[in-house]
Amino acid sequence: MPISAYSFSALALDWRQFWRQPAAWLATLLLAIGASAIFVNRLEHYLSLQAQGFIGLQLDNDLLGPLFGALAALVVFTAPLLALAMRPVLLLNHRRLQARYRFGRAIGLLLLALLLMLAPLLPVFGLLALGASLKLHALLLPAAGILLLACVALLMSLALAVRIQHPASALAFSYLLLLALVALDALPGGYGLFGQFRPFYQGELTLAGLGYLTLLVLAARASVQAYLTASKASTYLSLGLLLAAIVAVQLPGRWQAEPVLSPAQQQMLAVHGKDLQLTLISADANARSDWRAQLEALKIWQPSLSISEQHPEALAPNLRDQLPGNSGLLLQRQNQSAWLALPIDQLPARIVESLSTLVERRDAQIVFLEGNGERELFGEQARDLRKLRDALQAQGLSGQPLALMPGMSIPDNTSVLVIASPQNVYPTYLRQALLQYLMRGGHLLWLREPDEPEALTSLETYLGVSRLPGTVVDPVAVQRGSPHPAIVIIDHYPEHPAFTHLQELTALPWTQALRAQAAADVAITPLLQSHPDSRLVAEPDQNWPDDAPKGPFTVGLLWQKTVNEQTQRVAVIGDGHFLADTALHNYGNSALALSLLQWLAFGDEALSPVLERRSEILFLPGWALSSLRYGVWLWPLSLLLLGCLTLWHWRRR
Structure with a gap:
C-alpha cells in the first residue's frame, strides 16, 4: 500500500x-x-x-x-x-x-x-x-x-x-x-x-x-x-x-x-603530578573503592600518579593524630601535604586545585620594591597595586613589598623582582643591590614612566635598554574608541610561551618608547609595539607636530640571558599605569600582567592564568520574570x- x-x-x-x-x-x-x-x-x-x-x-x-x-x-x-x-x-x-x-x-x-x-x-x-x-x-x-x-x-x-x-x-x-x-x-x-x-x-x-x-x-x-x-x-x-x-x-x-578538567588543570597535573601521592583514608572499604575509581581516571593525564588506600587504624600514630578527620584524601608531594575531606563534589578538579597549593609556585615570592615612590601593594591611592595583589593571590602567587635599607640585599628566594614606577632617585646602595641581583641571575619586571627620575642609568647600561624622549600617542586608538590619544592600544603579541593564550586588547596609558642595544649574549624579544601610525611627542596632545617621529614603537620587550646555566628573564615595559587599580581590569591588562609575571617567575612551564570572566547578566523586566517563573x-x-x-x-x- x-x-x-x-x-x-x-x-x-x-x-x-x-x-x-x-x-x-x-x-x-x-x-x-x-x-x-x-x-x-x-x-x-x-x-x-x-x-x-x-x-x-x-x-x-x-x-x-x-x-x-x-x-x-x-x-x-x-x-x-x-x-x-x-x-x-x-x-x-x-x-x-x-x-x-x-x-x-x-x-x-x-x-x-x-x-x-x-x-x-x-x-x-x-x-x-x-x-x-x-x-x-x-x-x-x-x-x-x-x-x-x-x-x-x-x-x-x-x-x-x-x-x-x-x-x-x-x-x-x-x-x-x-x-x-x-x-x-x-x-x-x-x-x-x-x-x-x-x-x-x-x-x-x-x-x-x-x-x-x-x-x-x-x-x-x-x-x-x-x-x-x-x-x-x-x-x-x-x-x-x-x-x-x-x-x-x-x-x-x-x-x-x-x-x-580544563586544559590548564590537565597541564598542571601532567607537569607537576609526577611525584604526587594520593592516599584514600576511610574505614568504609566500599567508599574507598568508589573514590579510587574516580582517582584512577586521573592517570589519563598523569600515568605515574601514585594511588593507595588505608584504613585509619592502619596509619602510623603520629600521622593519624595529625589528620583533621578519619575519612578523606591525603595529598603528599615533596614533603608537603594537603587534606581533602570526603565525600566531596568534583573530586578530580579539587585534587588539581589542591595540587596547585603544593607545587613550588606556592613558595614563589614576587617582590615589589617600595620606599622610593613606587606603586605600592597595600597603598590606598589610585596609582597603587592592591587589585594586582588580589589577582596574584587568586592565582596562588604571593606578592610581597620590600623596602631595602643600607647593607641589605635582595633575598635569594625572590622569584621575580618588580620595579613599579619609582618617583624618587634610588640611593647608591639600592642601585648596587639591584645590579648584584641581576648579576646572579635574578628575574626582573621594570615598569618605566616618561617622568621617572634619571638615576637608573647603571641599570639601563647593564640591560642595554634605554628610553626615547617623549610620550607615545596613538591616533588610531582614538578612532577605535580610546578616550585619549596617549592611551596606546595593543592588539597583537609575539609568538612566545608567555603569551600563548593572550588574545585580548591591552591599553597602556602615557607610554614610554624603548630602545634596546643589548650585548651579544642577550636575546631581546619585542613584546608590545604601538600602531604604525603612532607618534612620539613631547606633550601628549592631539595637536602634535607633523615632523613628530612615527611608529611603530617598542613599548615593551623581553630580555633573556644565560647565567650559571639558568635562563635569566627580564621584562621592561614603558608604562606602569596599566597595572594600577584604575586600569588593571580595563581590556586585557590583567591577563597581560598575570601572564607576564608567571612567565618571569616560572619560565616556559608557567601555566596560563585562570582569569575571572565577567558575568553575563540576565536583565529581565518584571513582566518577563513573572512570565518565565509562572x-x-x-x-x-x-x-x-x-x-x-x-x-x-x-x-x-
Whole structure:
C-alpha cells in the first residue's frame, strides 16, 4: 500500500486510539511537569548566583547548558512510555512495523508523537526567547539536537515495543538499552564510549554525534534480534530484563564524577603530578573503592600518579593524630601535604586545585620594591597595586613589598623582582643591590614612566635598554574608541610561551618608547609595539607636530640571558599605569600582567592564568520574570485540564 493511502482520517483515528492509552497521558504529563520544574529550577538558580555577585556567570554554561541537558534526558526517559502507548495502535488490524507498508502506516503517528515530545519544551524556548532576549541560534541548535535525539530514542523504543510480544518486556528492554547508553557515556575520562554525546544533545550537531547515534540504532537492532532468537519473550526473561534495568540505574552513579578538567588543570597535573601521592583514608572499604575509581581516571593525564588506600587504624600514630578527620584524601608531594575531606563534589578538579597549593609556585615570592615612590601593594591611592595583589593571590602567587635599607640585599628566594614606577632617585646602595641581583641571575619586571627620575642609568647600561624622549600617542586608538590619544592600544603579541593564550586588547596609558642595544649574549624579544601610525611627542596632545617621529614603537620587550646555566628573564615595559587599580581590569591588562609575571617567575612551564570572566547578566523586566517563573506552568495545567475533560467525555459516551 503506498504512503498516500494513509489518509488524514486514518491518522485521526490512530491519534484517538493513542490518547486512550494511559501511558500516553503519563508520558505527556511527565514531560510537561518535568520540563517546567527543570526550567524554573535552573532559572532561579542562575538568578540567585547573579544576585550573590558570582563572577564568571555565562548564560550558555550556567543556564542553557544544564537546562538543555536535563530536557534532553527527560525526552529520552519518556520515549519508551510513548512507544508503549503507540504499540496497540500500530498492532491494530495487524499493522506491524515489519509489514510491507510499515513506513506509510507509522510515519504519521511517529511525527505526531515527536511533536508531542517537543510540545512541553516549546513554552520553555518561547519564554526564553521572549523574556531573556536570547539570540535565535542559541535556542534553535539545542532544539535541533533534542529533536534528533528524541527521534532516535523513540524509533528504538518503538521497534522494541512492536517486535517484543510482552509490553513489560518491551518497556524493560527499552530502558535497559537507554541506561546502558548512559552508563557507557559515563565511563571516566577518555573511556566513555559516547564521549561526543553530551555536546551533541546540547545542540552541536557534529559528525561524531551523528555517528554515535547511528551506532546506537544498530546496537538496538542487534539486541532485539538476539533477544528474539534467545527466547519468545518468556516471563522469566522479562523479569530478568527488569532486574538488569534496575541494576543499570546504579552504574552511572558510580561513574558520575567523570574528571572533566580544563586544559590548564590537565597541564598542571601532567607537569607537576609526577611525584604526587594520593592516599584514600576511610574505614568504609566500599567508599574507598568508589573514590579510587574516580582517582584512577586521573592517570589519563598523569600515568605515574601514585594511588593507595588505608584504613585509619592502619596509619602510623603520629600521622593519624595529625589528620583533621578519619575519612578523606591525603595529598603528599615533596614533603608537603594537603587534606581533602570526603565525600566531596568534583573530586578530580579539587585534587588539581589542591595540587596547585603544593607545587613550588606556592613558595614563589614576587617582590615589589617600595620606599622610593613606587606603586605600592597595600597603598590606598589610585596609582597603587592592591587589585594586582588580589589577582596574584587568586592565582596562588604571593606578592610581597620590600623596602631595602643600607647593607641589605635582595633575598635569594625572590622569584621575580618588580620595579613599579619609582618617583624618587634610588640611593647608591639600592642601585648596587639591584645590579648584584641581576648579576646572579635574578628575574626582573621594570615598569618605566616618561617622568621617572634619571638615576637608573647603571641599570639601563647593564640591560642595554634605554628610553626615547617623549610620550607615545596613538591616533588610531582614538578612532577605535580610546578616550585619549596617549592611551596606546595593543592588539597583537609575539609568538612566545608567555603569551600563548593572550588574545585580548591591552591599553597602556602615557607610554614610554624603548630602545634596546643589548650585548651579544642577550636575546631581546619585542613584546608590545604601538600602531604604525603612532607618534612620539613631547606633550601628549592631539595637536602634535607633523615632523613628530612615527611608529611603530617598542613599548615593551623581553630580555633573556644565560647565567650559571639558568635562563635569566627580564621584562621592561614603558608604562606602569596599566597595572594600577584604575586600569588593571580595563581590556586585557590583567591577563597581560598575570601572564607576564608567571612567565618571569616560572619560565616556559608557567601555566596560563585562570582569569575571572565577567558575568553575563540576565536583565529581565518584571513582566518577563513573572512570565518565565509562572507562565511555563500553564502548559502542564492546560494538559491536565484537557485530560480531565477527555476522560469525562469518554465516560459520558
